[in-house]
Amino acid sequence: MEKPQYHILVCSSARANGELKGVCHKKGASDLPQYLEDEILDRGLDALVSTTSCFKMCNKGPVLTVYPNGWWYGEIDEEKIDEILDSLEEGKAAEELLMA
16 A cells, blocks of 8 residues: 555544543534545545544644645634645645634
8 A cells, every 4th residue: 555645644532541522523523534434535636544542632622634745724614624635635724724
């Protein structure tokens, strides 16, 4: 397997022991990885999706990061994911959605 062009990480609100904390799961973060995966496959993007433990940025959650670029996005939902993936298709960041 070759390394994908993008690795997308999505906060799952879980602490290291698996306990759900924070707000990401309350805002629907548990549905976002599957939505991302489906969209990536539909678009033919070279990207891998992984969930993470808590990013500890609950006031900005749900949080999504794109590597190797180091782009961080907060308060994501399906609409914002579409914008992020549209930009990835063009090889760039969704600048207006980036966390400062």
